[in-house]
Amino acid sequence: MLENENHRIAVIGAGPAGISAAVTAAELGIDVDWYDKADQIGGKLNDYYQLFPDRTSAMNVLQEFDNLTGTARIHKHFGKAINHIEKNNGRLVLMSDHETVGSADSVIVATGFDFFDARNKEEFGYGMYNQVITSPELEQKLKTNPDSLKFDGEAPANIAFVHCVGSRDQQIGINYCSRLCCVTGIKQAIEMRELFPSCRVVNFYIDLRAFGSGYEELYREAQEKHQVQFIRGRVSEASENQQHRIVLKAEDTLMGRPLKITVDWVVLLIGMVPSCTQVQVADHQCTDQETGFLKAANAFTGHRLDGQPGIFMAGACGGPMSIPEAAASGKAAATEALQYLINR
């Protein structure tokens, strides 16, 4: 433990990675100045309904996180976005729109990610047709008002999920896989089948990447228990009919046939992109040129940013990551920051 009142760590971001980093640093005896652009902790977790793979309530997870943050060593400075870090006499100065808001001996950047703007895949009609929504929007509806998912007051008859929207797509310059969209689509398909048992649910995928613990089991459950239909093929076009239902054209690449389907809802499983509030670190942006996410100096060995002593990254600001992975990343970054202060 580092018993020195002069040592302070700043954590930027209060999502799962930021929470974990702040709590870990405080438990290790360091005072933490904690910043977030929002007024509350949780980040996007506040908007989620249930978490994959075991369908844990997002609010319960958030409450558990919140219970950990009540220590006196954590000093919250919420409602202010940090967008620049400068070095000054060996300390790291935190700036918000050219205004100095604090300083620290070490900084953990945990600014998370943004969702891909589905309007950029205009063939899916997002922003044009009301019945085309994104996976986070469906999450909100499931959480706050499931009745809003009815179509003309009735249970929807057909729902389509479109995988890999803004992910693995050379056309829009996003070549990486966002990793979590597949399992999100599986989970949400099950939820829709449970909510509307008479509804046919179809997932259009390129290939299913159920990589995490319990994900493959959930994929099997979706097919065997809930009769979710998975069709391998990209949707090429969405249009609206007179009843305001969505007509999708796609190719079933296993059958080698084009198909057309009319659905009440289209859910676009949108990928993760670098956060627009991603901190610009001093005069050097430590971002991966290909993806735009922050890049560690050596991803095999830790979370330190290249050429930036004392600055570490945690969570999905470094690339698509699940909540447990982000929390583990925050914890690891906090211990690395402590190690840095001890060795300094």
Added chain:
Amino acid sequence: MKQYWKDYQKEIADDNYFYVRSCIRQNFFPGAENLFIDILKNKLGKTVFEDAEHTTCTGIGYHTDVVPLETTMTVIARQFALMKEKGYRNMIASCVTSFGLYSEVLDMWKHQPELKEKIAGYLMEATGRTFEEPENMVHASDILYKYRNEIASIAKYKLINKTTGEPLKVVDHIGCHYAKTFPERGVGGSEFPQVLTGLITAWGGQTVDYPERRHCCGFGFRNYLVQPNRGYSISQSKIKLESMKPYEPDLIIANCPGCSMFLDRWQYTLEETEGAVYGTCGNKIPVFTHEELAGLVLGYDPWEIGLQTHQVPVEALLDKIGVEYNPDLKYTDRQGNLIGEPELINQHVC
């Protein structure tokens, strides 16, 4: 429908245009190109020049693999040379396939400057000419889009049903080569193009958004030019027409030679072969080019601008808008001589 098309805008030059005609439109809709030039010169006060020496862009030959790419590029370089020689830098293509091909060639030259250099050599060797790329390259429908409000301000008619006062329901169809190759070079992009809907709404009509709006008109070169494939052509047109029928459109507007032609001609064939009609009151749906629609609202005589050459009769629509015309002059030339009258299926009056 929301308005995200505004994200896709393009630069369209104000004046001083070098105009290149289509190789097929003068056969399909013979009044359209002259009408466009007349609107530009005499209604909008613009300078527009067309060179009698310009040729086909080779688009049909290129897309059917009978003209090699380098030959196409050399022919296009020659068009650019003509433009340079006449002192113009803003090119208007009458045909969307020409527009698409010019855009494609310019893009290839941008990414492979050595190819441009090679073509410059070919052009010099063959013709002794040099060329410069246009500063501004647009399609004729882009110009009408740019000046749609000016046209509306001097229009004689609106796209409104004079009896009901309701806006006419207009289907827009955009040629594939307008924006599907380069979405950023089309007003409104490729999925929700605005170039024709802008005209429709500015002139008083309303657009129809129907499920097969983006479906091929049926012209696809290989569908039509290879005779055994022609069944694909008419079946694609049929898919579109069936999809738009429930919306009861008053007319169709298209900015591509092939689209205008096939959506017009195949309606006749479908009625003859299947007895199918897709308009209201047992009528077929009139099909207009962008220039023809502009000419109509500006008050040009329908027979002066060639509307009698359409397969689908236009009179029911003219009556709906209240356009003045003399039915006795439909098949006469300017001297009043009969030019020949086709056998047409009767029109019904609603």
